Each structure stands twice: as structure tokens, then as C-alpha cells.
Amino acid sequence: MRIGVIGCGYWGSKHLRVLQNVQDVDQIVAIDAREDRLLALQRSFSSLPSFRDLASALPHVDALVIATPPGTHLGLALQALRAGKHVLVEKPMTTSTAHARRLIDEAEAASLILMVGHTFEYNAAVWKLRDVITSGELGDVYYINTARLNLGVYQSDINVIWDLAPHDVSIINYLLRSRPTTVQSWGSSHAHTYLEDVAYLRLHYPQLGIIVQIHVSWLDPCKVRRMTVVGSRKMAVYDDLADQERLRIYDKGVVAASKDDALHGLPMSYRYGGIVSPFISLQEPLSIQDQHFLECIRTGRQPLTDGENGLAVIEVLEAATRSLAEGMPVALEAVPAYGDHKVHRVYG
């Protein structure tokens, strides 16, 4: 198996490093228009063939990882699929639902694997959090609140919603095994002339009665990667920066007060309990993801984060963009229940 990585910046080089240690990979190929990047890579990687453009590289690869700016995803992915190559495209998959749909159709017609790089769905802490939710340990989930804040790094072709929110939307769709039906958003550009650098999204999952509030920012003094899930019985906080305790489960809750308490003017009764940080064995999510890509290619299995999964995220981003412009909530089209990932064969 020969894999090309196009776009060898920060994230692309991570793919190169990770793929180097994946067993089925026979050859890695680097593709980037910038000569300086390719030269730097030569120092670090053994026998790394490199190309300046996709066309010249295609004959030398069986599959392609696309880690270029989002605006180029559609074109590069189509080019690869049409040449019969499997494709793993970084998030956001594309810059519109129409484009995402085109990629899905193209891959299906050609019986090729199309996968989206929603890395967090390969993160053991996220898996554990889904287990905790699914098992009923939290009771009914009331709402989810997330913050993904940074100082920088501004993208040149997308705003902070398209840059950071794909992570949160993909994680929450995954946690809830569902998709939102309404999206509202607010954003503002402060340091940048026109790209929003601070934004808030509000997603409704009415089948579940859950509201999700997402805060993304390129303009915060503190790096934050936090998700709070509030349930009727317990509450969980997933902090991706807390190395030793990414997940903390609080045995705390609020319920309507008993008649007795209500008589004494207490509307609610509170339960305070301990805190548990389950041990989560660390394995690099990007590595698990890229191995999964190779396994899907080998076996014809549908990827966990397939095109439809990527499209579901793009739908939210697109709706958020409209909401930003219109100042109103935007309804997503009725979507079929988003059940467990179906494992069926794409080809052969």
C-alpha cells in the first residue's frame, strides 16, 4: 500500500509521522507545492519520495490523505477519486454540503473509500464519555456546553466556526448518536478584518431534548478544550488538556424538590457526591484513525467517519453560516435517525 499526503504543513507532517509506523504502509509519498517544506521533510523521513503537485504523484500512490486548506478539498479529492484512489480528507470535509455530497456520490460510484479526518471520534476519552452516556450513568442528558479557545491560529480561508467547530459537532453527533435539527450562531470579527474570530453555536437535538452550546475562539488568552455534559443524575467534564484526567464524572445532580422541601421554599433538591476520573489508556487518536483508514481500504469496510458522517458536520457549519448572516435559527432538513455506525462493505 502506497499512501500520499498532500499538504505537508503542521497537520500533514503529523500524518506522515504516524503513517510511517503503520504496518500495512509500504510507501509514503509527500506532496506539497512548497519546496522548502519538502526539503525539511527529507531530513526527517527515510526515503520519502516527494512531488510538487498531485497529478505527478497520483501514479505512485494507492490512497491519498488531503491536509490542504479547506477550499482545495473538493478539487483534490475529486481528482484522486477519479484516478481510482481512496481518500482521507481532513476536516472540514468541504466548504459546502453540495460539495460534500458530490464527493460521497463520486466515491460510491467508484467503490472507493472516502473518509473524513474527525480525529476525536478515535479518541479514547470520547469513547469513554459515550459509554458513560449510553450506560445511563448520567441519567437523562440535559445539555452540553463546550469551549474550544486559543490564542490563534487564524486560518486564511475560513472563519473560526469552520476551523474549530467541526471538532465539537463531530464529537457531539458521535456522543449522542444523533444530529441536530436547528442551528443558531453568533460571531464577530475583532482582530481580523472580516473573518469571525469568536463565535457561539447553539444546536438543538429535539428528539433527545438536548441543547448544545458551543464556544469557539481564536482570541482567548488561555487555551481551553472543554466539554461539560450535564445529566439528571451525574455530570461529566471532558478536558482534552488534562493529561492525567481527561474525563471527570461528578456524582452531583439536581431534582425537583419533594413536597416537604417545596413547603419550606426550596424549589429543588441537590445531590452532592464524589468525583471519579476513570483511567483512560492513551493511544494517539490520529494513529488509530489512519490505521482505520488502511483497514477499511484492505477490507472494504465502511469507515466510522465516512462521507455521510462528514456531511452531517458540514450541514451544521453551513446552517451556522446562514444563521450568522440572517440572525435567526436555521432548520436542518429532516434527517433520518443517525444510528450506530453500520459496518457494511463498500466493495468486493
Place this chain on the structure above:
Amino acid sequence: MRIGVIGCGYWGSKHLRVLQNVQDVDQIVAIDAREDRLLALQRSFSSLPSFRDLASALPHVDALVIATPPGTHLGLALQALRAGKHVLVEKPMTTSTAHARRLIDEAEAASLILMVGHTFEYNAAVWKLRDVITSGELGDVYYINTARLNLGVYQSDINVIWDLAPHDVSIINYLLRSRPTTVQSWGSSHAHTYLEDVAYLRLHYPQLGIIVQIHVSWLDPCKVRRMTVVGSRKMAVYDDLADQERLRIYDKGVVAASKDDALHGLPMSYRYGGIVSPFISLQEPLSIQDQHFLECIRTGRQPLTDGENGLAVIEVLEAATRSLAEGMPVALEAVPAYGDHKVHRVYG
């Protein structure tokens, strides 16, 4: 000077404790309909006359602190003002702007002091943060983000916006020496049947080009009291729970990239610097506030947090309530610039 405190629950007893150590106070009087509370207070306070209702207490006091549920503020304050007593009313001042206006008019007509218990305007960390903003150290303020989260304590007659947001609105009006012109809000009731227990507010201060986002919650596993002020030159975080460093100033910033950087695909340039936590001498804000109340009574000085100040907060809460119902931003009526606190005499 004889001062009555009506409503001797959690917050009212704090006033009692604080007033006990204020020099000009000759006599404190407790007023509460609940006999058990009055009995408990007798144990802790020396010679504390107490009454079951305001009418019986009024002849024995010169001024009144109102710490009862918000729905009762108007009635009690009117009753006191009409009896010629100065009034300090806890936040939120009233449950509508019309009521707030009525109190202001009544106090003015009677040449009595009317003050609102916006304690944070008497907090040395908030003062320091205003100094930092005013001095230009942060550059242009871009936006402010706040979180005031709790597990509990639910109020019986107001939702989480009316309970917690008065603090944030009063602090931000004070910091910016201005008032918002538009308010938008979202909220939802999860554990409570109908009162919103999680909410977000978005305030516009268009004269300053500043957007403020407020998050309040009775349903969070972690107690949070945090305000982030993002400026073009520096950023500040005020964490009211960080005893030793309530205020941290980050010498970090983002500016549009130079032409050179822009050519290399970097839209912005970042500045990373040190962090400074200025020393803030601690004095209990409630005590400073209550001393100020007494000083205003003695001198006829207009309180820093006078009726107009309280009304400005109620306007925001009322607009937030409408926005919640209508799902749209709500404009506040054009308000005169909210300059520095004028110190003029109310009477004498």
C-alpha cells in the same frame, strides 16, 4: 443611625454581620416573617431587636436594607420610602423597569437615598480591572466573555438570568462606563419545570464596538466566576474564586499580519508575553458597600450604585426576558452616555 435588615436568610445575615462592625451604626434591627431565623440570630448578635413584619419595625429604624425575594422589593421599598426611610435594595432591584422607575421617582421626591446592592462595584479586583481598561493597557477592548456557573441554588421566583446575570451586567456597565443598546438571550429549563436554569446573554455596546457574552447556569458541576476581557494589546482574566490572583493580565495579542507575513500565508501575527497578577488588597466588598450606604445617608452624596444604576441593569434583564420569548435581539431605548459617577447631593 438605626438600620433594619428585612429578609434574614443567607444574604441578609451577611448584612447584619457586616453592619455590626460599621462605625456609624447605633442599632441594627432584624425583620423576618420566620420566627426560627430570628431565634437563631439572637444567639449570634448582641442585643438585636427583631420584628416579624416591616410595619412594626419602621418606627425603630432610619434606613432599611431589603434582602427578601425580588418579587417583594417594590412593595417593601415603597413602604419604607413613604415612611421616610433610606433604602438599600438587594439585586435585582425590582422585577421590571417600571417598578425601578417608580422607586427612583419616589426616592427623589422624598429626597431619600435609594441604593442598589451591586456588591461587585465595591470589589477591589473589579476596580483594578477598570483601571487597567481605562489606562489603555489592554488596547482597544474587543470583547468580554463571562461565566457564572454553579450547582444550584435555584430561586423560587426568578430564573437564572434574573438571579445571576445582574452581577455581570452591573460589573460590565461599570467597567465600560456605558450601557448596552441591544440584548439577545437564550435559555432553557432542564431540571426545573419552567424557570430557565441555563442561559446565555449577548450584549452590544456599539459606541465602543464591544460585544459581551454572558453564560449563567445553576446546573454546572464546577463553580465558575470568570470574566475574560480581550483587548487588542493585552488580555485580562478576572477569576473571583482565585483567592491569590483574582486578576491576571496576559501580555498577549493578535494583530493583522505585516505585508511580509501575509505573503507567506500568515493572516495574523501573534504576540506572546508574560503574565502579571497584580496584588489586590482584600477588603470585604459588602462591608465597603454598606459603609458607602451609611456615608451617603450622612452626607447626602449620591450612591455609586444609585437607582439609575440599578435601573440600567433591570433594563437589560427585561430586554433579555423579551428576547428569550421572541427569539430575537431586543433594542434598549437610546440611553444617555453613562459617564463617571456624578457625586452630587441628594438632599441638604
Place this chain on the structure above:
Amino acid sequence: MRIGVIGCGYWGSKHLRVLQNVQDVDQIVAIDAREDRLLALQRSFSSLPSFRDLASALPHVDALVIATPPGTHLGLALQALRAGKHVLVEKPMTTSTAHARRLIDEAEAASLILMVGHTFEYNAAVWKLRDVITSGELGDVYYINTARLNLGVYQSDINVIWDLAPHDVSIINYLLRSRPTTVQSWGSSHAHTYLEDVAYLRLHYPQLGIIVQIHVSWLDPCKVRRMTVVGSRKMAVYDDLADQERLRIYDKGVVAASKDDALHGLPMSYRYGGIVSPFISLQEPLSIQDQHFLECIRTGRQPLTDGENGLAVIEVLEAATRSLAEGMPVALEAVPAYGDHKVHRVYG
């Protein structure tokens, strides 16, 4: 029951406040040579009789709490016991074992309650930690490491060992239900001319095979109150400043490697697991302690922190003082096993 508190500084006023809310107390009496302190107290406490010296106060009390500087404990306690009053003396009980023994004998001869203010033995987090150790959850306890650091507050008549280490020694004797047989210590005076302001103690509990290292300091920029208990199966950290999680239990351990691992050069094998912070219901330890004092007086029950308990701590401090001077470990005399607190009647 009428209780006097002698020494109405920081700690003495805490006793006054706490005793005010203890049911059996009919009358509290304040005793202090400083008029200004007594005047300040009059403002805060209802009908508080006060005296300038013990002799005048004794006829008006049945029991005495001694919160004066350690050098005065012996004299005041003897005076009170000889007048037939029960005594609760603050830590350190006395400044020598001989003095401590004298108090014990005097109280026993007079059938009076003698109790020492080792507050931490009435702290729910310490109780929980002892349960965790006793239950075997930690496996064999290997060693305990503590840090009790401050900036200030220097005492005028004792060094940092006598000021801060009584807490740690009393907690650890309590946790291990045992006493050390050897004590070594090092200390140095830096900011103070001659009183040690930074010190380390090393205690051996050879029956249990446990070593304890204590670090006390008046000269640290950060306030620290931490105790780490390392066991063969799990480890626990008790942080008295972590309001929400005073106790954290780490499911981590190290054991000698299996033969197989050893062959591959790994001397040990490690176990990493989750972290649990059990919920600990907060009740003020000083209040529990003072209630216990009153209950012991009423029932004739032996206090949990009786004279012998206080003496055991003084023995360690005295040995530490000798070790400091001699630069050598100092053996405590063979002590009988220090079993569970015997509950027997002192009188009646």
C-alpha cells in the same frame, strides 16, 4: 455550662464563635489582657462577660479553653485545674513532655477533663483517610510525605516545628494508630534571627515499617497543606485547601516485576488506574471538637484527644528539638502500642 476562653486573638475568637452555637453552653466568658480585643469582641457577641485575667474569671466558669501562647499553657492550665475547672488546651499542649505529664497527672488526680485542641482529628477528610488506610484499600502503607507551608505567620515564642508540626504529627499518629520511635529533624532560621522558620522532620514507625517526612515552613510563597500517603496498592493525597476534593485516591501502584519483565530489564511493573475523590460532608472541625469537649464534660467520657494524645505529640516535638541540636536521630522511649481510643469514664 459556663465556658471561658482565655487568649482572644485569631484562634481564641474562633472558639468564641463556635461555642456560641453549641447547645449545652449557657454562658461564654472572654479573658484577655488586651482591652482592645475585649472591646472589639463586645461588638460581635451578645452579652459576653469579659475579664482581664484568669483569676478573676475562674469563679464564673466551669471549663476553660486556653488559646494563649504555648509558653503560658502549663501555668494557666494548672491554675484552672486546681480551681476544679475542665480544660481544653490548644496545641502544642505544652512546651515540654514534663509539663504535659504534670497536666495529665493533675487532671487525673482531680477527675477533670483535660483535652488538647488537635482539631484535625475532628476533620471528616482525616477520618475518611483513616478509613481508607484501615480498610486495606491502599495496601501496605510505604511512606507518608507532608508539606505545611505558609508565608508567615511567625510566632514569637516557638519555632516553626512547634507551631506547625503538631498538626502533622497528630494526624499521622491518628491515621496509623501508632507512635514513632525515632525522630530526626533539620531546620534553619532565615528571615528570623534565631527561631527556625523552615524545618524537616523524619519519623520512623518501625512496627509498621513506615517512614514519614514532614516539611514545615513559614517562608514559602505558596500556601500548602498536603499529605501524600503511598501504599503498595494505591496512593492518596489529602489536600486541605482543595475545597471540593480534599481527598483523592489514585489507583496506581508499583510492584516488583515478574520474572519475565525482569529479563527484559524492567525492574518494576507499574499499575495506572483512575482517580477517585470521595464526597466528604463538610462540618467545621473546631465545632465538632468543642462539642466533643462539652460532651466529655457532661458524660465523663475520655476525650479522643486527651492528655496522653497531646503528650505523644509533645514527645515528638521535644525529640525533634534535640535532634536539631545534636544533628542525630533521637529515639523516643519505648511506648506501649497506641490502640484505638479507649472510651472509659474519667469520673462519675
Place this chain on the structure above:
Amino acid sequence: MRIGVIGCGYWGSKHLRVLQNVQDVDQIVAIDAREDRLLALQRSFSSLPSFRDLASALPHVDALVIATPPGTHLGLALQALRAGKHVLVEKPMTTSTAHARRLIDEAEAASLILMVGHTFEYNAAVWKLRDVITSGELGDVYYINTARLNLGVYQSDINVIWDLAPHDVSIINYLLRSRPTTVQSWGSSHAHTYLEDVAYLRLHYPQLGIIVQIHVSWLDPCKVRRMTVVGSRKMAVYDDLADQERLRIYDKGVVAASKDDALHGLPMSYRYGGIVSPFISLQEPLSIQDQHFLECIRTGRQPLTDGENGLAVIEVLEAATRSLAEGMPVALEAVPAYGDHKVHRVYG
């Protein structure tokens, strides 16, 4: 320039990675007895010649980095020096002062560079801390307290003192530009049969009047890398795990009280001020160190962490070992003042 790295475990592979990006390096060579390690490296490094033993590798290198277990350092370094190769040996340099002295003599006789891998002396946070001390900002340094705690990783041939304390001793010698004259230590083996896994060292720098207390452990639930420097004017905490604020300077101090305060029973007066975390630009210390090695080879400059520097650390470790056995402080031989690093030519 061709460089060999012998010992390609955790730390050796770091050298390989770092050397790959150093400009003057023409060829890197891996040397390890374990075939599996060499095979794994082949995957990650481009054209990496490898050898199973030093003898076969020597003809292919000009310089050698030794990252094998400490017991083998002497033999391998001698072998390399005798073959005319420059040597960078990992810490601890050797397992005795006699061995260290032999290496120094051998290198000097052969006019070869001998350098010790005391990485922290190439760490920008340590540089900044030395600047702060040297500038007098802290006032007189009173004492230094360090903690370097881990769960694991046990070494097979050295105890925790020889494993972890070299870092602290090298940092403190560097910070103070001096060496201790007395060393005392205590240690105990808990989980390991005979190697001490928890230990404390106490170093005296009497010329400076400074005492240093070092705590090292393989048996702690929390990873800690902290150094507190207490001065008469300010205090500093260097926390190597605090990514964003490795160094914090506390504007706090304690001084003997004025006569007036002393009269009121206050022995000391305290100064509380702000906290500053200076910005420290991050560059990987290992990379700076290895570049320095190459620069020294090229220019004949004496390394900052030369043999004498390494020997100074070994002297402390050796004394600590004797103190552990004898239970007494151990004096180091009178050492010449350890001034600023002399930059003189070794050869050429």
C-alpha cells in the same frame, strides 16, 4: 561531522531525533546491542547506519553520545576517547568521582571534548531564573527547595538519588555559581528490594549562607518538577511542567519587624505583592545542548557542562551515598570557587 549515539532507548532516540536537525551533522549512527531497537529506528530515520557494538561503530564516527545505563559510561567513554572521538556522556556522568576524574584526565590528555548531558543548564527557564537571582531581584537567597517526583520509572542499576538528583544538583550549582560543601541524605527502599526509591538531600552552600533541600521519588502519585527559591525580597517558583508559566516570581517577603510592630507582639513583618510570570521563549533544551556539543567540537571551546561540571555533580551524589550509609552529614573537600564558565580553547 559523523556522530554516533550509543544506547537507543527512550533518551538515546531523543538525541537521534534532535541531531537529525542539527546543521553540522553529516551522518548519524545508531549503536545498540538490541536488534529490535535498531530495526524500529530504521523505520523512522533516513539512511541510519547502525551497529551492535561500539568497536564496530568507532571507525564511522567523529564523536559519540553515550546514553547507556550509568554503570557502562566509564568503559564506553574511555574506549571512545582512546579512539580519538569527542564524547557527550549522559547524566550521571559516571558512578564515582574517581571514574569522572579519569575521564576528565583522558580527554584533556587527548585534547578532546568531554561534555556531560546536564540538559537543564540549556533550559531557558533556568537561564531566566539565574538572571533573576543574579540581578538581585530576589534579594538574598535564603533557601531552595526542590521536588522531582514520579510514579516510576525505576532504573535497574542506580537508585533514585543517582537517577533524579543529578538534575537538581546541576541546576542549583548553575543557579548559584557555586558548589555545596556538605551533603546529608536520607532514603528508603519501599517498592524495590534494595534500591532507594524515595530520598531527600540537604546541601549546604556556606559561602552563600544557602541551604538546599531536594526531594526525589519514584513513588509518588503525581508528577512534580518544582523548585522554590526563597529570597529576602521576593520568591520564585520554577515549575517545569507548567507549560505557559514555567517561572513565577512572587513579590512577597518577610523581614524582621520594626521596633513598633515588635512592641505589639509581631516578630516579623510581611510584604505581599503581585505575581509575575515572565515570558520564556521555548526551545528544546536537548537541541541547544547537542548543538553546543557540535559547536565546541568545531571551535575547540570548552563546553558549559564540561567534565569538571559533571564531576561536581558526582561529588555530591557520592557524598549523598556515604551519608545514606553513615547517617551523618558528609563534607565535600574544599573546592575552588566555581566561577562563571570560562570559555577557553581545549585544542587548536
